[in-house]
Amino acid sequence: MGIIESWMKNPHNAEINNAQLFAPGSESRLLTSVRDLEQFGDRLAAAQLLRAGTVRFHPWEDGENALDKLERIRARESIGILRDAVDLTYTATEAAQLSEALDRLGDRTGATRWARAAIQEDPCNPEGYLAIARSYLRRFRRNDDSVAGLHALRYLTKACQLRSVHRECLRSLAMLLLLLKAPGAAARVLRPLEKTFPQDPMVLALHALASRIPTENTSNIQELFLRWETGITPQHSVDNMAPIPCPEGVEAWELDTNRSLIATSVGADQKADTAEFLSVLAGTVTRATPRMGLGEFSKFTARSPGSILIGRAEPNGMIFCRSNRHSFEESLSRWLESDRGREPIR
Amino acid sequence: MKKLLEQVNELPGVLGSMVMTEDGLPVASVLGAGLDEECVAAFASSSSHAVRRAVTHYGDKAPDEVVLESEGGNLLLLHIDGATLAVITHPGLEMNTGLVEVRSIARRLRGIFEMRTN
Numbered sequence: 323m324g325i326i327e328s329w330m331k332n333p334h335n336a337e338i339n340n341a342q343l344f345a346p347g348s349e350s351r352l353l354t355s356v357r358d359l360e361q362f363g364d365r366l367a368a369a370q371l372l373r374a375g376t377v378r379f380h381p382w383e384d385g386e387n388a389l390d391k392l393e394r395i396r397a398r399e400s401i402g403i404l405r406d407a408v409d410l411t412y413t414a415t416e417a418a419q420l421s422e423a424l425d426r427l428g429d430r431t432g433a434t435r436w437a438r439a440a441i442q443e444d445p446c447n448p449e450g451y452l453a454i455a456r457s458y459l460r461r462f463r464r465n466d467d468s469v470a471g472l473h474a475l476r477y478l479t480k481a482c483q484l485r486s487v488h489r490e491c492l493r494s495l496a497m498l499l500l501l502l503k504a505p506g507a508a509a510r511v512l513r514p515l516e517k518t519f520p521q522d523p524m525v526l527a528l529h530a531l532a533s534r535i536p537t538e539n540t541s542n543i544q545e546l547f548l549r550w551e552t553g554i555t556p557q558h559s560v561d562n563m564a565p566i567p568c569p570e571g572v573e574a575w576e577l578d579t580n581r582s583l584i585a586t587s588v589g590a591d592q593k594a595d596t597a598e599f600l601s602v603l604a605g606t607v608t609r610a611t612p613r614m615g616l617g618e619f620s621k622f623t624a625r626s627p628g629s630i631l632i633g634r635a636e637p638n639g640m641i642f643c644r645s646n647r648h649s650f651e652e653s654l655s656r657w658l659e660s661d662r663g664r665e666p667i668r
Numbered sequence: 669m670k671k672l673l674e675q676v677n678e679l680p681g682v683l684g685s686m687v688m689t690e691d692g693l694p695v696a697s698v699l700g701a702g703l704d705e706e707c708v709a710a711f712a713s714s715s716s717h718a719v720r721r722a723v724t725h726y727g728d729k730a731p732d733e734v735v736l737e738s739e740g741g742n743l744l745l746l747h748i749d750g751a752t753l754a755v756i757t758h759p760g761l762e763m764n765t766g767l768v769e770v771r772s773i774a775r776r777l778r779g780i781f782e783m784r785t786n
Contacts, residue, residue, distance in 0.1 A: 472710040476692040483691075544718055591726070599722040606718040607736055610711035610743075615702055616756070617740030624719045624731040631723055631731075644726065 344530040374527035397426035414440040418449035448481035502546040505532035548605040558597035673698040681761035712754040
């Protein structure tokens with residue numbers, strides 16, 4: 323078949339067909355479309371479509387391998403031009419592009435160096451932050467690496483703060499939110515793109531994926547991370563809340579191993595958002611110290627102007643106490659270490 | 669900034685230190701063997717963020733100091749203008765005397781940040 327016939331035979335009205343390529347079970351059809359685009363020399367469109375496919379059908383090994391191969395070819399083709407560009411007219415955007423190309427070629431050190439150079443050159447340009455974020459996001463997606471996920475979130479948040487309607491920032495943020503099983507938040511992020519770029523393959527893929535995940539019941543991204551990592555969703559219920567006998571001027575809360583609020587002192591706030599903040603705090607510090615190489619978490623103390631919050635790990639969860647008096651710190655610590663005049667609640 | 673971090677690390681019991689921006693991006697770090705910069709930055713930042721959100725939720729001011737204690741060491745988080753100094757120490761470090769020294773260096777770091785932002 324000649325090139326002209328192939329061209330005529332193949333569907334080139336991407337606007338109509340792209341959405342169909344993200345329907346369930348369309349992996350092989352999508353790969354065929356990618357190959358067709360490559361055959362016609364449109365590697366950029368092929369890479370965009372395949373990238374979207376790997377997001378939609380995650381985990382999809384064949385797609386990831388094909389994407390790696392294609393991205394490396396594109397990076398090798400462009401690396402010389404990008405190096406010349408940073409040599410001749412050094413801008414943050416060019417440094418960030420070089421960083422992305424190096425990352426595709428597996429040179430993570432070089433990629434980080436150029437991304438940091440981009441940030442240093444223009445700290446208000448989101449491209450450098452975005453280059454780092456995308457590299458971390460890839461690691462998070464492919465290796466389930468929570469450290470990479472946390473860094474991706476930090477850098478993406480920064481990039482989005484600098485330019486709130488940046489197409490790639492929003493797409494990457496939506497991708498991260500979907501990996502964390504937060505289709506509601508992802509849909510809000512995608513909304514401006516659905517209006518401006520309704521046929522963008524990545525937007526279509528993310529939308530198709532979002533519609534297949536049950537809506538989350540929290541907007542706290544740290545809570546989403548904890549759920550992703552532990553598979554546990556805390557259940558806070560004010561019914562059957564046990565009382566904690568507490569010294570005057572002190573509020574206390576106790577959480578179980580699932581980070582659910584199970585007891586409070588009289589008068590302590592039992593609202594859902596309070597429970598969630600404490601639950602996130604318990605989960606975060608508990609997993610932070612072992613991951614940093616410091617072993618099992620035992621206690622934290624937060625000293626603020628005018629208040630103090632202490633948390634202590636217990637055999638079956640965590641207990642928090644708060645006071646407006648700094649002078650209570652030592653006595654609170656002693657109280658937490660004691661049996662607090664009661665049988666353990668559980 | 670690195671020089672000040674090296675001074676922090678010279679204090680007895682200190683294993684490493686790092687400066688992060690308010691949004692959790694690492695600025696500079698000098699960490700001892702066995703401490704991974706990516707891990708420390710990720711979890712120090714998420715811990716700092718979680719504590720801050722829980723504390724400010726009550727209408728309290730953001731904490732100046734947070735100390736995380738664990739069986740293998742401590743993490744000190746000192747908030748300086750627009751940034752956080754994270755210091756990792758041995759578990760047995762005398763927190764009161766050690767903190768005095770760290771606070772003094774944190775004040776000098778604050779000076780650097782003020783110079784950068786002015």
